[in-house]
Amino acid sequence: MTDLETYRAKAAAWCESMVPTFGKAARKGLAVEEDLALGRRYQKAKFDAGYAGINWPTDLGGQGLGHLEKITFEGEEMKHGFPNVYFGISLGMPVPVLMQFGSDREFVKERVLKALQGEEIWCQLFSEPSGGTDLAGLRTRAETDGNGWKINGQKVWTSWAQYSDYGVIVVRTDPTVAKHKGLTYFWVDMKAPGVTVRPIKLAGGDSHVNEVFFDDVKISDDHRMSPVGGGFAVALATLMIERYVATDSAGFGPHLDLFVDLAKEVRLNGRPAIEDGRIRQQIARNYAMRAGLDSINRRARLMMQAGMTPGPEGSLNKLVAVRSRQKLSELALDLQGTDAFAFDEHASLKDDWASSWINAPTGRIAGGSDETLLNTIAERILGLPQDHRPDKGIPFNQIPA
Amino acid sequence: MTDLETYRAKAAAWCESMVPTFGKAARKGLAVEEDLALGRRYQKAKFDAGYAGINWPTDLGGQGLGHLEKITFEGEEMKHGFPNVYFGISLGMPVPVLMQFGSDREFVKERVLKALQGEEIWCQLFSEPSGGTDLAGLRTRAETDGNGWKINGQKVWTSWAQYSDYGVIVVRTDPTVAKHKGLTYFWVDMKAPGVTVRPIKLAGGDSHVNEVFFDDVKISDDHRMSPVGGGFAVALATLMIERYVATDSAGFGPHLDLFVDLAKEVRLNGRPAIEDGRIRQQIARNYAMRAGLDSINRRARLMMQAGMTPGPEGSLNKLVAVRSRQKLSELALDLQGTDAFAFDEHASLKDDWASSWINAPTGRIAGGSDETLLNTIAERILGLPQDHRPDKGIPFNQIPA
Amino acid sequence: MSILYDEGQHAIATESRRALEGRVSKDDLLPLLQTSGRYHENFWTTAKEQGWTALALPEAFGGLALGLVELGLIAHQAGRSLSGAPFLTSSFGAAKAIELYGNDTQKARWLPGLASGETIGAVAFAAGPDPLPARPGVALKAGKLGGRAVGVSGGLFADVAVVFADEGGTSVLAIADLAGVARDAIDSFDNSRCIADLTFADTPAETLVTGEAARTAALHILALQAVVTAHEQTGGAEALMETARDYALTRKAFGQPIGAFQSIKHRIAELYGLVELARANAIHAAAREEQDDFIIAAAAARLSATEAYDTAARDCVQIHGGIGVTWEIGLHLHIRRSRTLALEQGSSFFWEDVLVDRLAGGAA
Amino acid sequence: MSILYDEGQHAIATESRRALEGRVSKDDLLPLLQTSGRYHENFWTTAKEQGWTALALPEAFGGLALGLVELGLIAHQAGRSLSGAPFLTSSFGAAKAIELYGNDTQKARWLPGLASGETIGAVAFAAGPDPLPARPGVALKAGKLGGRAVGVSGGLFADVAVVFADEGGTSVLAIADLAGVARDAIDSFDNSRCIADLTFADTPAETLVTGEAARTAALHILALQAVVTAHEQTGGAEALMETARDYALTRKAFGQPIGAFQSIKHRIAELYGLVELARANAIHAAAREEQDDFIIAAAAARLSATEAYDTAARDCVQIHGGIGVTWEIGLHLHIRRSRTLALEQGSSFFWEDVLVDRLAGGAA
Missing domain, CATH: 2.40.110.10 (Butyryl-CoA Dehydrogenase, subunit A, domain 2)
Structure with missing residues (x-):
């Protein structure tokens, strides 16, 4: 085993051991405040086990490891549905920026440590x-x-x-x-x-x-x-x-296997839906798209491993994956017919099609709408001109509201 | 029978009678110049039979009838593949504009008569x-x-x-x-x-x-x-x-029936293609789209009959029909597999999928690209703002090239 | 559209729009989402007062003897302003089944109440994914129904249901008084549809049609409902298209209205196209009710309308950006409704198959 | 992409691009469209000189012992500059069939010529719509082939063909010397592919594999060719995407480059996405040649690549407007080629089915 494989095996074992306390079953039925409290305990457990701030400097409470170890751990962690969502943004953007740009280093250190342990949120x-x-x-x-x-x-x-x-x-x-x-x-x-x-x-x-x-x-x-x-x-x-926050070729919705399972269960036009060309086409097209995104992500990891900067194609994940997740989720509801009406507002985006579908518009807008992402690709990667922006260069207080 | 139905029946009979001389079989194998000469004879025959300039004033050689008679005749005429393509633009746009804006009325009358008889082309x-x-x-x-x-x-x-x-x-x-x-x-x-x-x-x-x-x-x-x-x-x-030139919900390509026939003939994944959900979906979606366009066109005719101005939705035909004809033609080639390679450059757009496919890009661009048509709908019908146009209001000779 | 609305029809459209815009608002509709077992009573009262329940039923039983075209006009307006109950369609479907296939006693018993709106009807054909199952989940035996009808829209409040059932291996269309029938409310993403599972247990029922004719009859009823729903979907799509346009005209980014950006304006123009195609097909189908090609026209209308409403729901929210996904703005009422209506009379898959079977002469 | 190209591989890409850009131009390719029976000889000479024909074949028979990854790099460049002959793929497919399933005599007879490029190979599996028919149109009986193979790319000039045939009701993969075989040139929309109908009549042939294994072997060969073709399609799509971008930067309308209009810039950005997904899948598939999941990876690569090239061909022309549909500008060379390549190794329908059969564990 390579070092990274060893690391992954250890991370997987630790995650498994946390399931009884922090897994989906343990969270079921909790109010948000209770779930947050559980989340703080989980974050502390992560910190104690050396899985918080994996690629952050040791003098600020991190582990001093690489980005690869970080995403390796996250790959294992995401399998279990732990209550870590409350800290994703906090540790993803503001705290790293504080580390980089905060002037009072004592203050910074104190904040980073508390954030890593789930005591404070940014x-x-x-x-x-x-x-x-x-x-x-x-x-x-x-x-x-x-x-x-x-x-x-x-x-x-x-x-x-x-x-x-x-x-x-x-x-x-x-x-x-x-x-x-x-x-x-x-x-x-x-x-x-x-x-x-x-x-x-x-x-x-x-x-x-x-x-x-x-x-x-x-x-x-x-x-x-x-x-x-x-x-x-x-x-x-x-x-x-x-941009470098974890990507997901499923667009943060259910895995394609769940769609295949559904298509095997349900009948369409008198035959199992999995035999119907319309369903087969959707499965095949979505598979090809997601496989492409996965390959892009794997390549980015290999490049980082080799000390190179990954290419700009990594920016496709959000645009392509979330948009197609929306339509696939709609289709999954179509396949269920009147069975699809039953709805659990608290079901998980990752394994419930209705939940995935109704939250997809939020996913498409958060972190850059399709239009913004297409503009970014066109301008930054392909060198196409910026749109017309009448307010360009005009003093802010002279722009008509 | 209403007057219009009588008119249609008569027109249909006349068109039938022209088939031996001017129909597809008679045109087969002709060089363009020969076909044009045949076309001139056909146009003269139309004039003599009272089917040229149907809704034009009688003092200019027209029949003084309405737009409804005109499109009724055209509906019959288009079934037979007569060599009338050379006169479509001539009699469609420039000659009517000449009638409206030409100052020398004697000259205008002479030109219109010659154009109606196929002697002159504009x-x-x-x-x-x-x-x-x-x-x-x-x-x-x-x-x-x-x-x-x-x-x-x-x-x-x-x-x-x-x-x-x-x-x-x-x-x-x-x-x-x-x-x-x-x-x-x-x-x-x-x-x-x-x-x-x-x-x-x-x-x-x-x-x-x-x-x-x-x-x-x-x-x-x-x-x-x-x-x-x-x-x-x-x-x-x-x-x-x-805009008012004849519309065609098939996007000037083959009728959907031909696709259904093809799907019945060929097998896909071991079964007749017509049983495959992918093919069924395309047929159903294209049928619904074309049926909608046909209904819009029929309604426009009823409105004209009632002395009203048809709504702006008539402008959808070109955008929607030609774009979808392009993809349907591609699919028809896919269905034929290696049989699709055999290609006849002179085959008709209306009954040959390869010909329809390879000429579709021209159809999409001629008479307004998709983008132009979408802009027109957005601005003229929906009242959305014009795009940014940096050259607006600037003297022509000061616009940078 | 192969008919032109006449003056009376235009008046129906104008009047129903006025009535609904005054009485149904998102502030009423939003709370209904958060509880099952409630519908918008003011909507239904309006429907009864205005005679919409009676519109397409025969005069002999208290109806107004108008047809699908007129009911479609109402449904279009209900779609625009997001109706607060599913009964306009479900009661109509039940009533038409009784009118077309029932005997005089059955008509006399049920139609007057359905016409006045005092009686609420439901149509229970589907078994989960299959809108018209080869082997229905409900069985009729010796005049009694047994088994479970899943996800019946309006089922929570319906007094009478038309049921597609199995009777010893053949299909049967039956009618049942729901007085004693157990109903389990379904907590759905669109709760004002009053969806329920109905559990029949020795429930007395009368036969309307049996055998292959039952299937044909059930498809005809489904198609009638699909045409009503297509109007409702088109209305919803139209409202979203207009909302998107209005927002694009007022909201600014980078110093200009976002409607000046082609990605926004072309998206709205495409919605315009989908809405007009759906409208044309819906009106055409309504006008073909009595004709041989009705099922084909209904299927085309259903497919266009579902595509228009689904797409408009997706795109209108996208054009609004963040504000579009808030609870308060209520666009999600349309997101939810678009999906409910896409499922209620059978998914697009089903109607594609219905359409192609007929276009291809029964293949598959 | 789950591999990173090494230095040698980068050199192959650079070198082949340089070689092709210097030697293949639209001015050579356009005339080839107007006649059947001619290919771009300079392209094929280059392929032989540069050792591309030998690239992925074993050293023992004059090959260079590199693999699908390297051949993919060449195919990508050939796709960019529109190769003038189909043999890179067809000879490779025939050679791989012989290498993997032939005996030593067969290898010794054919592989050296195929590696040097002096021998041209063809693969004749398809029967019209079906890339791998349950009942092939060619029959093998007592060591002789009879029947017609329709639409064989490269068939007009091939010296040897690997044929998927029927032998008394079971499938067989056979190899035949084409010396005496009648060929009818097909006048196609992409004539430099040298497509022909081959008529076998008592044509001596040798068996490579029989029975179910023949089908498995044929699919493997088809998948190998599909991966090469996926690279070629990706190259074509990439070239079109770049052409569209360059045009959008220089062409002006309403006083600004058309690339400043979102309808144009977003369309090109979407093409970028399709090209990168196709590239990622193509490289991944090439790297999985020896693995269990090769067929799945090949199918995904094939589907992405076909979508990318088809879409790029449609959109690049649309972005060019009128000038895009002229003969002289030559964009139609890509329109034609995109469709040829979409059909040559089986349509998207076929590969969707191959992929889903495997993902779903063989259903259907």
């Missing part, structure tokens, strides 16, 4: 009501206030803000310059006076995203994580990290 | 190499020359120009104003000195379109059919007429 305050795809168009502002700053405005779509202790935030500090030049990046205490979090209920019924209101929220200048006016670059760095 | 000189979808961006220019004008420049995609006696043309007479304001509309003698026609061979092998070069072509001012600078409006009127 959120990321980027999107605003006025512009989902247009990050640089944000309106939340910070004005100087003595030696510090005073924040006013509103963020939206902030995942897990209701359980967060801290957040990273991009705000406008200068409305008189072009829109992407007047932004600055801070961290904020989510429990500070003037911060109000209001959960947003989503189409599928859950409420993991929030509106966050800032009403004269005062912060000192040591909360600043970018030069004044230099926040856009740090925000982009955060988004780049987002 | 073409329409609009598109230019620099801009397929951007009519107002044309560069061919006419400068004043004594009392008349002198034309220089190049047109392209001009159907049947090589057999045309006359053409209508839009040219730029003032490059110093915004691009759609400096255009003027003329007719030209295609045999005049300085006119050069060069056929363009198309992907499918035929050459019905041409490049036309104008080199100091002199015309007198009575050739003018619009105010100076007012040519864009007349050009648009021509294009509006184009």
Whole structure:
């Protein structure tokens, strides 16, 4: 066995051992708050076993291993449905950015350790009501206030803000310059006076995203994580990290095997559905698409292993996989006919077709809509021109609302 | 029987009687020039029988009947594959525009009569190499020359120009104003000195379109059919007429019955293809789409009959039907496997899948690409904003090339 | 569309639209999702008051003797404003089965109530994936029904059901009073449809049609309902297309309305095409009720309408971005409804097969 | 892609691209369309000179002992520049059949010529719609072949064919010298493929495999060829995607490059996605030649590649507008080739069935 295979075997064994305490069965029927509490205990267990911050520096509580060990562990972990969803964004984007750009290193170390152990959660305050795809168009502002700053405005779509202790935030500090030049990046205490979090209920019924209101929220200048006016670059760095978050060729929906199983069970036009060309075509096409994404992902891993930078084709996963998951889930409901009506709001996206279907629109929009992803591919990879943007280069406060 | 049913029956009988002389069998193996000569005789026969210019005024040689009689006759006529393709554009757009905008009425009458009898053919000189979808961006220019004008420049995609006696043309007479304001509309003698026609061979092998070069072509001012600078409006009127040219829910390709027949003949995965869900799905989806288009067309006819203006949904035919014909033709080839290789360049689009397939791209582009049609629907019907057009309002000679 | 609506029909469209827009709103509909066993009573009261329940039934039994074209107009408007109960279609289906295949006693017993809307009808043909099973899950024996009908829309409140059942190996279309029948409410993603599993146990039932004719009759009833549903789906798709357009005109990104971006405007233009094709096929099918080609026309209408509503639901949300997936904006009411209606009268797979069997002369 | 190309493999890609770009152009290829019975001799000479014919064959018979991965690299480049003859795939298929299932005498007789390219091989399995018919159209009886193999790519010039035939009701894979066999050139939409109907009449042939094993062997050969073809299709799709991008950058409408319109730029971005998925699957399949899951990987590669090339051919022309459908610009060479390659190793229908049979454990 290679070192990595040994590592995988050990990780698999540990994950197995956690199933009785933290697995799907243990979580069944828990209210969100109870599940979160269980999640914090799971995160602590991960930390104690050396599976938290796998590729983070040891002086900040990490394990000092590589990206490959991290995704190897995650590959094993995702098989069991542990309650780790509350920490995905926290440890995925804001905390790494804090590690990179936080100025007070003692403070940083303390926060990172608490986040790794599930004691504290961080959120990321980027999107605003006025512009989902247009990050640089944000309106939340910070004005100087003595030696510090005073924040006013509103963020939206902030995942897990209701359980967060801290957040990273991009705000406008200068409305008189072009829109992407007047932004600055801070961290904020989510429990500070003037911060109000209001959960947003989503189409599928859950409420993991929030509106966050800032009403004269005062912060000192040591909360600043970018030069004044230099926040856009740090925000982009955060988004780049987002790209490397685990991919899933099933589009975060059920595995194709489950569709094959369904097609074997159900009859269509008097024969098993698996014999029907329409179903066969969907299975074959989805298999080919997912196999392609898997090969791209495997190649990216091999490249990282060889010390190379993976190609831009990794960006296809989200676009292609989630969009096709939506249609496949619809088809699975069609196959079930009137049996499909029975619906469990708390069923898992990964093994329930109705749940996968009703949450698919959220998946397609979160982390970049299809249109945004296509623009990115066209412009960044293929060198095609940017769309017309009438607000380009115009001082922010002169752009018509 | 209603009057219209009587009319249809009579038209059907006449068409039947023409089959021995002008039908598919009679045309088989003819060179293009021979087929054109046959076509001229057919057009004369139509004129003599009272089926040319059905809805045109009687003082110009027409029959003075309605649009309904016209499309009724055409419905019968199209069943037989007569050699009428050479006169479709001539009598469809330029000659009607001449009737409407030609100033010398004696001249107009003479031309219309000759065109109706197949003696003369008119073409329409609009598109230019620099801009397929951007009519107002044309560069061919006419400068004043004594009392008349002198034309220089190049047109392209001009159907049947090589057999045309006359053409209508839009040219730029003032490059110093915004691009759609400096255009003027003329007719030209295609045999005049300085006119050069060069056929363009198309992907499918035929050459019905041409490049036309104008080199100091002199015309007198009575050739003018619009105010100076007012040519864009007349050009648009021509294009509006184009919309009402006969529609075909088969996208000008084979009827769906032929696909059903094919699916009954061939076997797929060990069973007749007609039993395969993939094939059934294509048949059903195409049937539903075409049935919808047919219903829209029938309703438009009923509205005209009732003296009303048909709705804008008639514009869907070209977009939807031709695009889907392309894929259906591909599938038909797939179904034939290695039998599909045998290819007859002269086979008919209406009953040969390979011919339909290889000419489909031309069909999708001619008369407005998908993108242009979608823009038109979005802007004209739904009121969505125009795309960004950087050249809007800028004097033509100041637009960067 | 091979008919032109006449003045009376235009009036029905206008009047029903006005009535529904005033009385049904997403604020009423959203709470219904979170509980099973409730429907939008105001919607159903409106339907009864306006005579929509009576519309397509014979005058002799309190009906208005109009037809599928007129009922389609109502269904279109109900689709636009998201009707709050499934009975318009299910009661119509049950009533038509009784009108076409019942005897005078049966008609006299059930049709007046169904016409007034006081009686609610259900149609229980499907067995899970199969809208018209070769071997139904409910059996008729000596005038009594036994077995389970799964996922019956409106079943929770229906007084009478037309049931597709098995009687000693042959099919039978039967009618049953549901008074004593056990119903289990299904918690569905679209709860105002009042979907229930019906458990028949020695339930008295009367035969309407038996044998191969029962299958033909059941398909005819299903097709009638499918045409009503196609209008409802087209209405829903149309409303979503308009919502998407309105949003694209007002919402700005990068300094211009998002409707100026071709990815958005072309998507909406494609929806326009799907809606118009669905509309044309739905109206055509409604006008062919009495003709030989009715099943073909109904299948085409059903397929176009399902495609239009499914696509519009997907795309309208996508055009809205984040706001589109919030509970409060209520677009998910259409997402849910589009899927319910896609399943209720048989999936697209079923109608594709029905259509192709007829186009190909019965192959497969 | 589950392998990374090594340095040698990168060199093969670069070198073959350079060789082909210098020697094959649309000006050579266009005239070949208008006559049957001619191929691009310079392409084939290059293939022989560069050792591409020998690439994946054993050293003992003059081969270079490289594999499908390397041959795939060549095929990708041939697809980019539109190869002028089909023999790279057909000779490889015939050679592999002989290498894997032939005896020493057969190998010694045929492989050296196939490796040098002096001998041209063909594979005659299909009967019209069926790439691997249950009852082949050619029969083997007492060591002689009779019957007609329809639409054999390369058949017009092949010296030897591997034939899937019927022998008294069971399948057989046989090898036949084509010296005396009658060939009728097919006038096709892609004439440089040298497609012919082969009429066998008392043609001596030797058996390679019989019975169920013959079918398995034939599918394996078809899969090997499909993987080579998938690379060629991916290359063609990639070239079209790049052509579309380049055109969108230079062509202007309404005062800006048409690539600034989202309908154009998103279409090209979608092509990018299709090409990368096809590439990933093709390389993966090539690397799985010796593994249990080879047929699955080959089927996935084949499906992705066909979709990518078909779509790229449709869209690239559409993006070009009128100029795209002219004879001279030559995009129709890709339109034609995309369809030829989609048909040559069995249509997508066939490979969908092959794939699903395996994923579902042999159902249907």
